[in-house]
Amino acid sequence: MALASLARVEGALQLRLGQTLEVLGRGGVFELGFSSLSAYALERCERSTRWAEGARCLARRLERLPELRGAVAHGAVSWSMADLLGRWLDANGAGPEEEAWWIELAESHTLRQMRAMVAKAMAPGAASAAESQAVAPYGEHAVPQVPAERLAPSERLPRGSILEGQLPSEFQPAGGDEVGEDWRAGNQPFAEMCTLTCTVNREDAWLFEATRCLLDQLGVRGGAAQSEALLAEAQGTLLELLPHGAVDVLASENCGTAGELARQLRDAQGRWLEELCHWRADAEERCERNIPTGSGSSRARRGRASGSCPCAMHPGAAHPGNTSPLAGMLAQVAVAAELGLASLEQTSCTALDRHVRALSAALTQHDLELARLSLRFHRADGWRRLGYATESQYARERLGLSRSSLLARRKLALRLERLPQVAAALEAGQIGIEAAVQLVRVASSTTEGAWVARARARTIKHLREEVAAALTAVRWSGEVDCPPPADAEIAAFQALERAVVGGTFGHPRPANQDQNDPLAAWGVGPRPLGERESGSRRAWLVMLASLAGWLDRCFDNGFDAGPQVSAGAPSATGRHVTSSAGRITLRLRMSRVDAVWWRRLEAQARRWLPRGMSWLRFLCLAMWGAWEHLLGAARRNDVAYGHIYVRDRFRCMSPVCNRRDVTPHRLVFRSAGGGDEDWNIGSLCTWCHLLGVHGGRIRALGTADRIVWELGARGAPTLVVRGRERMAA
Numbered sequence: 001m002a003l004a005s006l007a008r009v010e011g012a013l014q015l016r017l018g019q020t021l022e023v024l025g026r027g028g029v030f031e032l033g034f035s036s037l038s039a040y041a042l043e044r045c046e047r048s049t050r051w052a053e054g055a056r057c058l059a060r061r062l063e064r065l066p067e068l069r070g071a072v073a074h075g076a077v078s079w080s081m082a083d084l085l086g087r088w089l090d091a092n093g094a095g096p097e098e099e100a101w102w103i104e105l106a107e108s109h110t111l112r113q114m115r116a117m118v119a120k121a122m123a124p125g126a127a128s129a130a131e132s133q134a135v136a137p138y139g140e141h142a143v144p145q146v147p148a149e150r151l152a153p154s155e156r157l158p159r160g161s162i163l164e165g166q167l168p169s170e171f172q173p174a175g176g177d178e179v180g181e182d183w184r185a186g187n188q189p190f191a192e193m194c195t196l197t198c199t200v201n202r203e204d205a206w207l208f209e210a211t212r213c214l215l216d217q218l219g220v221r222g223g224a225a226q227s228e229a230l231l232a233e234a235q236g237t238l239l240e241l242l243p244h245g246a247v248d249v250l251a252s253e254n255c256g257t258a259g260e261l262a263r264q265l266r267d268a269q270g271r272w273l274e275e276l277c278h279w280r281a282d283a284e285e286r287c288e289r290n291i292p293t294g295s296g297s298s299r300a301r302r303g304r305a306s307g308s309c310p311c312a313m314h315p316g317a318a319h320p321g322n323t324s325p326l327a328g329m330l331a332q333v334a335v336a337a338e339l340g341l342a343s344l345e346q347t348s349c350t351a352l353d354r355h356v357r358a359l360s361a362a363l364t365q366h367d368l369e370l371a372r373l374s375l376r377f378h379r380a381d382g383w384r385r386l387g388y389a390t391e392s393q394y395a396r397e398r399l400g401l402s403r404s405s406l407l408a409r410r411k412l413a414l415r416l417e418r419l420p421q422v423a424a425a426l427e428a429g430q431i432g433i434e435a436a437v438q439l440v441r442v443a444s445s446t447t448e449g450a451w452v453a454r455a456r457a458r459t460i461k462h463l464r465e466e467v468a469a470a471l472t473a474v475r476w477s478g479e480v481d482c483p484p485p486a487d488a489e490i491a492a493f494q495a496l497e498r499a500v501v502g503g504t505f506g507h508p509r510p511a512n513q514d515q516n517d518p519l520a521a522w523g524v525g526p527r528p529l530g531e532r533e534s535g536s537r538r539a540w541l542v543m544l545a546s547l548a549g550w551l552d553r554c555f556d557n558g559f560d561a562g563p564q565v566s567a568g569a570p571s572a573t574g575r576h577v578t579s580s581a582g583r584i585t586l587r588l589r590m591s592r593v594d595a596v597w598w599r600r601l602e603a604q605a606r607r608w609l610p611r612g613m614s615w616l617r618f619l620c621l622a623m624w625g626a627w628e629h630l631l632g633a634a635r636r637n638d639v640a641y642g643h644i645y646v647r648d649r650f651r652c653m654s655p656v657c658n659r660r661d662v663t664p665h666r667l668v669f670r671s672a673g674g675g676d677e678d679w680n681i682g683s684l685c686t687w688c689h690l691l692g693v694h695g696g697r698i699r700a701l702g703t704a705d706r707i708v709w710e711l712g713a714r715g716a717p718t719l720v721v722r723g724r725e726r727m728a729a
Contacts, residue, residue: 007399028349033711036390046432078400152668290387471582473543502646659685
C-alpha cells in the first residue's frame, strides 16, 4: 500500500516539473545559458532528455484537460493512465463531459482494459463516446488495428502494449500501414529499417566515431549507408586475407540470399513472440480480478471540495500530526499542478530555475524512498503474493510505472546499500539522482568518499566523462578500487581519445615525444609495464599504458593464419581483460538485410579474429586500411581550425553542452586584441558560440586549457565553472 501511494504522489511532482520545463522551454533555458532544454534538464534536474520531454508533453496535453490534470495532481489517476487518456482525449478534441466520462471509466478499469477501449474508439467507423459505453472490455483478445495516420510515431502507445500489434517494434517495419500490410503478407522486399545493437569497449566506440568521420569525408553520409559501406569493405578484406572458402558470401546452403534468411528468421521469431504475447495477455487478464479499482477521481474531487490535504496519500503524511517540510511541499505542489501553466506564465526564468531545483530535490527524495520500498517489496516476492501475473503488470497497473523504470530504481537501491556514503549524500541533497546513478557504477567502499566529493564539484557532463574513464581503467587493470582521476590522468585519457577520434592511431609515437603531451607527462609509451604499477593510482597507470600500446599497434593485430587463439590467452595489448566495465552499447539503424549480412559475416569471421578484437573494430580497421592513405588525419588537419576541433575531440567545450556542431571561438575577442593562437581558440557549438557568448548569455574567460565559464545573467550567473570545477553560483 505504501509503495502504491508513493507512486501515485510522484505524478504531482512530475506534472509540476513538466509544467515548469514547458514554460522554460519557450526560451527561458536560453537566457540561463543552456543550449537546449535537454542540456538544462540534465544539469539542473538531473533527468534524461526522454524523461524531460515526456513530462513536458503530458503537461502540454493536460493544459487542455483540466479534469484529468486535477486527477493526476491529486493522485487519483496514475501517470501511465494519464498518458493514455491524455493522448486520446487531446487528439480527439474531447469536451468536458467526454473527459469526465473517460476519467470515471478509468477508476474501475485496468490500464490494459482502457487501452483496448481506446483502440476500439479509434478504429475506423467507431461509435461515439456515448455509444461506446456499451463496450465490454473483458475477455477480448482481438483488438482492432490502430490506423497509423491517426497517431504520429511519437504518439503511439508504449512498446509491448496489446495495442501496438503482435510483434515488438524491432521486428516491425518502419513505413506506415502500406508497408506493414506488404510485410505481413510477405511481399516486402526487406527494405524496412531495424535497429542493430552491439556492445563494445569504449576505445572501439572511439574508433567507430573516427571511421564515421572518415566516411563523411568520402561522401558516405547517413547511418544506413555507412553501415553498408563498412560491410562491403570488410567482406572484401575477408575474401582477400582468409583461405578460399572460409567466407560463404551466400550466407548458407539452405538460404540463398540474406533476404531469404531474414524472412525465415523473422517469421520463426515472430511466431514465437506472437504466441508469447498471447500467453502474457491471457495470464494478465485472468489475474485482473486481483487488481483493486474504484479509488480514483471521484474521491479525489470530493477531497478537494472539502478542503482536505491533497497529499494525504503519501505514507509520510499518514500520521495526523505530520508537519514535515516534504508533506507540506507536496500539498502545495498538488494544488499548483492543478492550476496548470497559467500560474507560471509571468514568472522570470531565474525564479523558474529555483523552482525547478526545489522540485528536483523533492523528487529525488521521493525516488530514493520509492527505490528502497520497491527493493523490500521485491525481496518479499510481493507481486506474486498479491496475485499479479507478471511484475510488469504490477508496475503498470498498481504503480503506473514501466517495468524498466521499476527495475532501475530497485537496482539503484541495491547498490546504495553497499555504498552508505553515496546514499547519505543523496538523501542530504548534496548530489542528485543522476550523479548517484553514475557513482554507483564505479565507487567501492574504499573510494566512495572521494567519488562523492568529486561529484559535488563537477557538472554532470564532466562527471560522466570521469566515470567513463574510471570504468575503462577498471576493465584494463582489474582493480575494483579505482579513485577519481587526477587532472593529469583525465588529460592523458582525453589525449588517447583525441588520437583515435582524430585518426592519428596505428603509428608508434617517437621516444622523444613532446613533453607538453599529457601522455608524456605520465611516461606512457612503448615501455613495459611494472615500473610504477603500485599504489592507489595503479588502475590509471595500467589503463593509460595499455591504451597507448593499443593505439600504437592498432593495425598490427590483423588476422591469424589459423583459428582463434585459445581461451585464457592475453589480449592484443598483452593484458588480461578481467572486467566488462566501461563498455558502450551502440544502436545502429540499418536495413534488415544489412543487419542479417552483419550478423552472418560476423559469425563466419569470428573464429579468425585475434582474441580481444571486436567485430566492430575489424570493420573500422578494414575501412581505415583501405582509405586512410587518401584522406584521414592529414585531410582533416588541412581544414581550417581542424587541429582545434581534434584537440577538443569534436565536442562543445561548454561544461553543460554535448553538441558536436563545433565552430571556432576566440576567448579574447579580435576587437580586444585576441589572435589566432591555439590557447585563445576553443570549440563551441553554434548556439553556445553565436547566441550564448556573443548573445551575452555565456561568458568564457581564460585560456583554452582552463576556461572560466559563467552561464546566465551577468552579475547573477546560474552556474560558474572554473576549468572542470563547478562553483556555487
